[in-house]
Amino acid sequence: MQASLEIDGGGELTERQKDVLNAALRLLVEEGDRLTMTAVARRASCSKETLYKWFGDRDGLLIATVQWQASKVRVAPVDRARIDLPSLTASLEGFASDWLSVISSETSIALNRVAIARAGSDGHGLGAIVLDNGRIALARRLKPVLEAARGKGLLAFDDAETAFRSFFGLVARDVQIRLLLGDRLKLTEAEIGRDAALATRQFLALYGGER
Amino acid sequence: MQASLEIDGGGELTERQKDVLNAALRLLVEEGDRLTMTAVARRASCSKETLYKWFGDRDGLLIATVQWQASKVRVAPVDRARIDLPSLTASLEGFASDWLSVISSETSIALNRVAIARAGSDGHGLGAIVLDNGRIALARRLKPVLEAARGKGLLAFDDAETAFRSFFGLVARDVQIRLLLGDRLKLTEAEIGRDAALATRQFLALYGGER
DNA sequence: GCCGAACCGTAACGTACGGTACGGCGGGTC
DNA sequence: GACCCGCCGTACCGTACGTTACGGTTCGGC
Known part of the structure; x- marks a missing residue:
C-alpha cells in the first residue's frame, strides 16, 4: 500500500493503533531495520493480519511509525515579540x-x-x-x-x-x-x-x- | 569468518582480488546494502565459491570492500614547515x-x-x-x-x-x-x-x- | 603429457521472512 | 439467543538469498 502522504502523522489513529506503533517504535530502537512483522505483532500482542489490514505492508508500517514519532515531537512556535x-x-x-x-x-x-x-x-x-x-x-x-x-x-x-x-x-x-x-x-x-x-x-x- | 583487524586494508591482496573488490564497490554504490553475493560474483566474473574462500562470508566481503576503498584514499601528510x-x-x-x-x-x-x-x-x-x-x-x-x-x-x-x-x-x-x-x-x-x-x-x- | 591446485558456472539446500488464509472468540446489535 | 464483525493466534505459502557442493576448465610444475 502506498501510505497517504498526509502532513500530520497521528491524526486518525485509534488508541490501539497508537499502542501498536509505539511497540513498533520500541522494536525499531532495539532491532533497527531487521525488525520483522512477526516480532512487531508479538510485541504489540496483535495479529499479523491486523498489521497488514491497518498499514498495508512492511513499508507502510515503517512510514506510519516514523510519522507517529514525528507527530509526538511537534513543538509550539517560538514567541518572537520583544526580542533583545x-x-x-x-x-x-x-x-x-x-x-x-x-x-x-x-x-x-x-x-x-x-x-x-x-x-x-x-x-x-x-x-x-x-x-x-x-x-x-x-x-x-x-x-x-x-x-x-x-x-x-x-x-x-x-x-x-x-x-x-x-x-x-x-x-x-x-x-x-x-x-x-x-x-x-x-x-x-x-x-x-x-x-x-x-x-x-x-x-x-x-x-x-x-x- | 572474522576478518583480521589489520590497519591497512589493501596490503596482501592480489590484483584479481582487487578487481573483485572494485566490482563489489561499484555494486555497493548502485545497490546499497541489498547487493547479493550472486550479483557480486556475476559482476566480478568469479564464482561464489571463490568469494567465500577469499572473504569467508558476506560480512567479510563487505568489510574487505570498505577497507579496500579506505586504503585507496590515503593522502600524503601536510607539510607544516614555514606557515603563515x-x-x-x-x-x-x-x-x-x-x-x-x-x-x-x-x-x-x-x-x-x-x-x-x-x-x-x-x-x-x-x-x-x-x-x-x-x-x-x-x-x-x-x-x-x-x-x-x-x-x-x-x-x-x-x-x-x-x-x-x-x-x-x-x-x-x-x-x-x-x-x-x-x-x-x-x-x-x-x-x-x-x-x-x-x-x-x-x-x-x-x-x-x-x- | 600428466597431476594437482585454483577457479568458473551453476545447481541445490536450508532458512528466514513477507504476505495470506483460516479457525476461534469476545463484544456489540437486534 | 442468534448473528455479525473485528481481532487474535497460528499455520501455511512463495520467494529471495546466504551458503555449500560439484562438474568442468585453465594453468603452472614435473
Whole structure:
C-alpha cells in the first residue's frame, strides 16, 4: 500500500493503533531495520493480519511509525515579540540544546539509521519524512527568530538559510554522524548545555550585528 | 569468518582480488546494502565459491570492500614547515573542499549508508572503519596544522580537538546528513570552493590569534 | 603429457521472512 | 439467543538469498 502522504502523522489513529506503533517504535530502537512483522505483532500482542489490514505492508508500517514519532515531537512556535540580546541568546541556546538532545537520543538515532539505510533503494519516503521533521522543522522554527533579531539589529546576514546552516554546523558538528556510525559518545546534560552555550557564542560572534 | 583487524586494508591482496573488490564497490554504490553475493560474483566474473574462500562470508566481503576503498584514499601528510596566514588559509580551504568533495561523493554516501545501517545490529565493525578513515583521519591530518599555526600565533585555542570540531561543523554543516537521507543536493566545484572559503573565513574569525 | 591446485558456472539446500488464509472468540446489535 | 464483525493466534505459502557442493576448465610444475 502506498501510505497517504498526509502532513500530520497521528491524526486518525485509534488508541490501539497508537499502542501498536509505539511497540513498533520500541522494536525499531532495539532491532533497527531487521525488525520483522512477526516480532512487531508479538510485541504489540496483535495479529499479523491486523498489521497488514491497518498499514498495508512492511513499508507502510515503517512510514506510519516514523510519522507517529514525528507527530509526538511537534513543538509550539517560538514567541518572537520583544526580542533583545539576552532573550535571543537564551533562545538560541534553547534551540541548540534541544537539537543536541534530539540527535543524541536513542529514538532519533534508530529512526535516522532506518531512513538512511532505505534512502538508497526505495523511493526515499522515510528519508524525506525524517528530514522534514528534523533539520527542516528546526529551520522553520529558527529562521523567524533570526529574521526578527536582524530586524532589531541584533544579527547581520544576507541570507537566513546561510546563517541557519552555520548555526546548524556549529551546534551539531560531528555528533550526529559519529552516533549514527556507532561511536560510543555519551552526552550529559551538562555537556549539552556547555556545547549549546559555546555554539551560541560562536554564532553571535560571526553574525552579531553592530559590534 | 572474522576478518583480521589489520590497519591497512589493501596490503596482501592480489590484483584479481582487487578487481573483485572494485566490482563489489561499484555494486555497493548502485545497490546499497541489498547487493547479493550472486550479483557480486556475476559482476566480478568469479564464482561464489571463490568469494567465500577469499572473504569467508558476506560480512567479510563487505568489510574487505570498505577497507579496500579506505586504503585507496590515503593522502600524503601536510607539510607544516614555514606557515603563515596565507598558507594557513590556503591549507584550511584545501582541507575543507577536500572534505566536502568526499562526503558528497557517491562512494562515500554509499559506504556511510551501509555502515550506518549495520551499526545498530552487528558488532559495529564497518562503522568504526568508516569513522576511522573519515572524520578521524581528517582530524589526524588537520590537528598538526592547527597546532603549528598556534605556535606561530596565527591561531588561539586551548584544545585542538574542540577547535577541530568547530572547523568540522562549519565545513560540513548539514550536507552529510541531508545527502545520507536522500536529499537531492548537487554540489558543484564552484559551490564547494565558495563554501570552503566561507568556512575558513569563519573559522579564522573565531580562532584567529592576535587580532 | 600428466597431476594437482585454483577457479568458473551453476545447481541445490536450508532458512528466514513477507504476505495470506483460516479457525476461534469476545463484544456489540437486534 | 442468534448473528455479525473485528481481532487474535497460528499455520501455511512463495520467494529471495546466504551458503555449500560439484562438474568442468585453465594453468603452472614435473
